[in-house]
Amino acid sequence: MRPSADQLRARAEAASAALPALMLSAERLAAALVPGAHGQRRAGMGEDFWQYRPATTGDTARSIDWRRSARSDAQFVRDREAQVAQSAAIWVSAAAGMDYTGGTDRPGKRDRADLLALALAMALLAGGERVALAGQPPRPGRLQAERMAQTLVARPALDRDEDAPPAEALRPGQRVILFDDFLGDPQPVLDYLSRAAGLGVQGVLMQILDPDEDGFPWRGAVLFRSASGALRHDTRDAAGLRTAYLARLAERREVLSRAAATAGWHFGMHDTGAPPSQALLWLWSVLEG
Numbered sequence: 001m002r003p004s005a006d007q008l009r010a011r012a013e014a015a016s017a018a019l020p021a022l023m024l025s026a027e028r029l030a031a032a033l034v035p036g037a038h039g040q041r042r043a044g045m046g047e048d049f050w051q052y053r054p055a056t057t058g059d060t061a062r063s064i065d066w067r068r069s070a071r072s073d074a075q076f077v078r079d080r081e082a083q084v085a086q087s088a089a090i091w092v093s094a095a096a097g098m099d100y101t102g103g104t105d106r107p108g109k110r111d112r113a114d115l116l117a118l119a120l121a122m123a124l125l126a127g128g129e130r131v132a133l134a135g136q137p138p139r140p141g142r143l144q145a146e147r148m149a150q151t152l153v154a155r156p157a158l159d160r161d162e163d164a165p166p167a168e169a170l171r172p173g174q175r176v177i178l179f180d181d182f183l184g185d186p187q188p189v190l191d192y193l194s195r196a197a198g199l200g201v202q203g204v205l206m207q208i209l210d211p212d213e214d215g216f217p218w219r220g221a222v223l224f225r226s227a228s229g230a231l232r233h234d235t236r237d238a239a240g241l242r243t244a245y246l247a248r249l250a251e252r253r254e255v256l257s258r259a260a261a262t263a264g265w266h267f268g269m270h271d272t273g274a275p276p277s278q279a280l281l282w283l284w285s286v287l288e289g
Contacts, residue, residue, distance in 0.1 A: 005149045008114055086175065088124055088287075090117045090148075091134035093180035094155050095163035096227035102212030106272045109208045113179035114152045116206070116270075119280055120177065121148055124287075134176065135169040161228045164188040167195050175287065176203035181213070182256055190259050197263035204266045204286060205256055211273040214249075216242045 054074055069075045092098075098110035107115075121131045122145050130138035133151055162184045170176070176196065182189060182205065189205070196203065212218075218238035225232045235241060253269065260267040266286040270279035 005146075005153045008118060008153055009146065009149045086124075087130040087132075087138040087171075087173075088121075088175045088177065089132055089134045089138065089169065089171075090121060090177045091165040091179065092117050092152065093163040093178075094158050095180070095184065096158055096161055097181060097183065098163075098208075099157050100210055100213075100227060101272065102210045106210070109181055109210060109272060110157070112270070112272045112276060113206075113208045115276055116208075116279055116283070117177070117179055118145065118149055118152065119276070120283055120287075121145055123280075123284060135166045138174075159228060161226045161230055162188075165192055167192050170196055170199050170201050172199045172201065174201055176201055177206065177283065177287075178203065179206050179208055181209055182207045182252065183209075183213070186252065186255055189256065193259050193263040193265060196265070202264050204268060204283060205260050206279065206283065207253070207256070207267070207269045209269070209271050211271045214271045216245045218242075 054077075056077075064075050064077060092110065092113045094110070098113065099108045101108040117133075124131050125140060125142065125145055128140060130140050131144060131148070132138040133148055136151075139147075163180070165176070165178055170192075178189075178192075180189075220238060221234075221236045222238040223232065223234050224238075253267070257267040268279070268282055268286070270276075270282075
């Protein structure tokens with residue numbers, strides 16, 4: 001049974017709290033003195049000091065920094081650094097296979113992806129950023145986290161093995177975080193990255209796998225079937241497939257990692273047997289780094 005919105009939100013808050021306060025403060029301070037506002041290294045509307053410059057024709061008396069000017073024979077203007085509030089779009093795959101779990105002691109992949117997505121959104125929103133699920137308008141504030149939780153819980157799982165983020169929703173300058181197992185056809189993701197790079201969109205691919213998918217522990221006679229039932233493979237020697245499977249998985253990760261790097265993105269991996277705080281800390285470090 002999938003968790004309720006309140007349960008997901010409570011779990012996300014707990015995961016978000018795993019971000020050490022010192023690291024959270026340091027990362028935010030390093031990005032900009034005003035949370036969520038990122039400097040553009042040019043003069044403009046903002047609150048952070050950038051530079052002093054000699055006054056020129058057109059500068060008003062109000063714009064003169066008289067304290068600095070008193071130390072010399074010239075008049076100086078105190079420029080502030082232009083800032084822009086960041087916006088982030090988060091997408092979680094609803095493909096049928098995302099509900100898979102190999103054990104009752106760990107969550108399904110989509111449950112873990114929902115948790116990480118919401119916890120990350122809460123951290124970004126707390127810094128004053130505008131966040132939304134992909135395809136929806138980004139908004140600031142705590143209420144937005146509640147809207148996102150409701151949407152994540154209400155979305156039904158697809159009856160097919162493939163899902164893809166909406167490329168038409170990409171907007172120049174935004175950041176995008178994609179959560180998926182990325183075990184299906186990689187071409188839609190590669191096309192998405194290419195379009196994102198053309199728009200100056202940066203982001204992260206986060207692959208979520210069950211430990212069984214990551215390690216292939218099966219032996220003997222096993223019937224492998226995709227979640228939708230569209231793909232089936234019956235074998236009497238599952239262990240004999242392990243080497244080839246792990247090689248294919250490594251190849252897929254290399255393709256995604258290389259494509260992400262080419263587009264200026266990051267590629268990360270997380271399995272549902274590990275604490276969610278590990279993935280959250282890594283996501284935060286690459287987004288704010």
